Amino acid sequence: xxxxxxxxxxxxxxxxxxxxxLEENEYIPLVARDGIEGLEMIEQESPDLVILDVLMPRGSGxxxxxxxxxxxxxxxxxxxxxxxxxxxxxxxxxxxxxxxxGGEIPMPDIYLEKPVEPEELVAAIEKKIR
Amino acid sequence: xxxxxxLIVDDEEIIVRLLSMSLRSDGYETxxxxxxxxxxxxxxxxxxxxxxxxxxxxxxDGLTLLKKIKEIDIETEVIIxxxxxxxxxxxxxxxxxASDFINKPVRDEALAIALERAKAKIxxxxxxEEYTKNLEQKIAEATKEIRRKSVFQRLLIRSSNDAIVAFxxxxxxVVYNPEAARIFGVKTSDVINxxxxxxxxxxxxxxxxxxxxxKSPVPGxxxxxxxxxxxxxxxxxxxxxxxxxxxxxxxFMGIVNFFQDLTEIxxxxxxxxxxxxxxxxxxxxxGLAHYVKNILIGLKGGSYVVDVGMKKNDTAKLKIGWETIxxxxxxxxxxxxxxxxYSKEREPECQLCVxxxxxxxxxxxxxxxxAANDIKLSKQIDPGIxxxxxxxxxxxxxxxxxxxxxxxxxxxxxDTSKAFEISIKTRMDSDNQICLEVQDNGxxxxxxxxxxxxxxxxxxxxxxxxxxxxxxxxxxVEEHRGSIDTRSQLGQGTTFIVRLPYEIADAFDTKxxxx
Numbered sequence: 001x002x003x004x005x006x007x008x009x010x011x012x013x014x015x016x017x018x019x020x021x022l023e024e025n026e027y028i029p030l031v032a033r034d035g036i037e038g039l040e041m042i043e044q045e046s047p048d049l050v051i052l053d054v055l056m057p058r059g060s061g062x063x064x065x066x067x068x069x070x071x072x073x074x075x076x077x078x079x080x081x082x083x084x085x086x087x088x089x090x091x092x093x094x095x096x097x098x099x100x101x102g103g104e105i106p107m108p109d110i111y112l113e114k115p116v117e118p119e120e121l122v123a124a125i126e127k128k129i130r
Numbered sequence: 131x132x133x134x135x136x137l138i139v140d141d142e143e144i145i146v147r148l149l150s151m152s153l154r155s156d157g158y159e160t161x162x163x164x165x166x167x168x169x170x171x172x173x174x175x176x177x178x179x180x181x182x183x184x185x186x187x188x189x190x191d192g193l194t195l196l197k198k199i200k201e202i203d204i205e206t207e208v209i210i211x212x213x214x215x216x217x218x219x220x221x222x223x224x225x226x227x228a229s230d231f232i233n234k235p236v237r238d239e240a241l242a243i244a245l246e247r248a249k250a251k252i253x254x255x256x257x258x259e260e261y262t263k264n265l266e267q268k269i270a271e272a273t274k275e276i277r278r279k280s281v282f283q284r285l286l287i288r289s290s291n292d293a294i295v296a297f298x299x300x301x302x303x304v305v306y307n308p309e310a311a312r313i314f315g316v317k318t319s320d321v322i323n324x325x326x327x328x329x330x331x332x333x334x335x336x337x338x339x340x341x342x343x344x345k346s347p348v349p350g351x352x353x354x355x356x357x358x359x360x361x362x363x364x365x366x367x368x369x370x371x372x373x374x375x376x377x378x379x380x381x382f383m384g385i386v387n388f389f390q391d392l393t394e395i396x397x398x399x400x401x402x403x404x405x406x407x408x409x410x411x412x413x414x415x416x417g418l419a420h421y422v423k424n425i426l427i428g429l430k431g432g433s434y435v436v437d438v439g440m441k442k443n444d445t446a447k448l449k450i451g452w453e454t455i456x457x458x459x460x461x462x463x464x465x466x467x468x469x470x471x472y473s474k475e476r477e478p479e480c481q482l483c484v485x486x487x488x489x490x491x492x493x494x495x496x497x498x499x500x501a502a503n504d505i506k507l508s509k510q511i512d513p514g515i516x517x518x519x520x521x522x523x524x525x526x527x528x529x530x531x532x533x534x535x536x537x538x539x540x541x542x543x544x545d546t547s548k549a550f551e552i553s554i555k556t557r558m559d560s561d562n563q564i565c566l567e568v569q570d571n572g573x574x575x576x577x578x579x580x581x582x583x584x585x586x587x588x589x590x591x592x593x594x595x596x597x598x599x600x601x602x603x604x605x606x607v608e609e610h611r612g613s614i615d616t617r618s619q620l621g622q623g624t625t626f627i628v629r630l631p632y633e634i635a636d637a638f639d640t641k642x643x644x645x
Contacts, residue, residue, distance in 0.1 A: 010541070011424070011427075011428070012454075013427065013428035013431050013432060013454045013457070013458065014427065014428075014431060016431065016432075016435055016450045016451070016454060017430075017431025017432070017434055017435060017454075018431075020434060020435045020438050020447065020450075020451075021434070023438075024438055036544075036546065057541050057542040057543070057544075058541075058542070058543070058544045058546065059544065084420065084423060084424060084427065114423070114424075114427045115423070115426055115427040115430045115431070118434055
């Protein structure tokens with residue numbers, strides 16, 4: 001059975017791009033426009049993988065990511081961070097949050113900086129769920 | 131010099147000798163003659179100070195001698211010795227300029243008194259001469275000094291870096307220095323004593339000064355002020371000016387104006403603003419790079435979707451991809467325009483336009499995006515605003531920018547239970563001004579964000595904004611001599627209020643005709 005991949009991004013251009021890439025590679029695309037919609041979608045549709053933007057209005061990718069990694073049931077859901085933010089800045093921000101909140105959140109398995117070629121995105125997805 | 135030499139003329143020798151002896155003993159030097167001819171000879175050769183002469187003498191008589199002596203030296207004191215009741219000759223002697231008269235027989239005391247009087251007269255005359263001579267010299271010196279001072283003052287006025295224009299009590303121009311000629315563009319020779327205040331100054335300024343001069347109590351110095359001077363040859367010069375009303379003994383004498391040309395300073399100020407703006411663009415470069423990257427992401431993504439659509443002959447895909455590409459091309463175009471607008475000087479291009487129609491155009495442009503994000507758009511326009519003279523570009527871009535910001539503020543709001551709404555209002559403000567209002571009930575801004583709104587480096591939208599939007603808006607509004615106000619409350623929404631001054635259509639028409 002084809003696997004479900006959820007893309008959470010507020011930019012419609014990015015959504016349509018990722019959806020097309022997913023369709024081309026026989027995944028079932030799911031879309032959400034922000035963190036809140038993303039969490040609802042995860043709970044309703046149980047996707048196999050989430051492609052998550054970092055900076056979004058209404059519940060940013062950072063908040064959703066931390067939620068997923070601290071939720072027993074969702075902890076193992078693979079997440080690909082897909083963002084325009086440089087990895088270095090992202091890691092620094094996460095470290096600061098860890099220190100502030102206590103505890104340590106595991107870093108995302110795969111971190112892709114936009115823009116990416118379709119092949120790169122596909123390779124990243126396959127690495128996690130095939 | 132003391133008057134000491136006396137010529138005594140009488141045909142009676144004995145009298146001459148007695149007088150001479152008496153005078154010598156008084157310390158005078160005496161010369162004697164026994165008739166008129168001899169007297170004249172002695173006068174010529176000896177140049178006495180005083181002459182004492184009898185009237186009746188054979189040959190040349192005393193009156194003739196008096197006349198001749200006076201012809202030679204009018205200053206000579208001539209004392210006439212006269213017999214009793216000789217009125218006619220006394221009158222003639224007076225006419226000829228005799229100084230004094232003594233009666234015969236000559237008494238020593240009378241002669242002494244007459245001589246003293248003559249001596250006193252000579253003395254006074256000498257003093258007077260000396261004094262006059264002194265006075266002349268003093269006047270010459272004073273004149274020289276005055277001339278020197280006046281030349282100095284003229285040079286001072288001429289060489290002043292300030293333009294100096296002074297008017298007398300009839301408002302005629304009496305001082306007008308080269309800097310004034312440069313600023314006003316009228317030759318000195320055409321101005322001084324030829325023009326009045328009304329000829330040189332624009333009427334509104336001439337009126338201010340004439341009113342100032344008529345004020346009581348006596349006004350002193352007016353403080354430095356700024357204005358744009360409209361010259362006769364139709365140049366506009368920004369100047370600093372000051373006025374002094376001149377009085378002497380409470381009487382109005384005129385006024386003097388000082389002008390400083392601010393053209394260069396204004397140009398430098400403008401240049402400074404311009405370079406600050408360019409520096410701001412420089413500062414926003416990293417933000418811009420981020421924004422451009424987002425456009426690139428859109429274009430790449432879009433072209434991939436188009437590729438797929440073509441490969442599969444999938445029209446729906448093609449359409450989605452193509453829309454993405456078009457949207458991002460538009461973003462590049464907008465960015466370019468924003469950059470150009472922000473970094474270049476621009477004068478508003480005012481023309482007849484209907485602001486309410488522009489509101490409609492802007493709403494139409496954003497309807498689709500608003501609908502896609504469940505944002506309701508509404509407008510409340512003031513039908514009283516008809517055709518006015520404004521820069522339609524300024525209104526269009528300002529509104530579009532503010533509406534885009536308002537939409538972003540709605541999308542940014544975490545309270546999804548809200549029914550998002552953006553309303554655009556127009557209303558007539560007082561004083562030939564229209565007011566444009568863009569109100570949203572989105573996320574609002576905290577005080578910190580509000581404080582940074584118009585900062586060049588600032589964007590609250592991360593990579594989704596250029597940080598240029600409000601800068602461009604602010605610049606357009608400023609160039610239009612308008613103003614922007616913001617009211618915002620975190621979680622409640624934001625209202626931007628833009629005020630733009632306009633000219634009414636009629637006035638603009640008349641102006642055009644006048645050109």
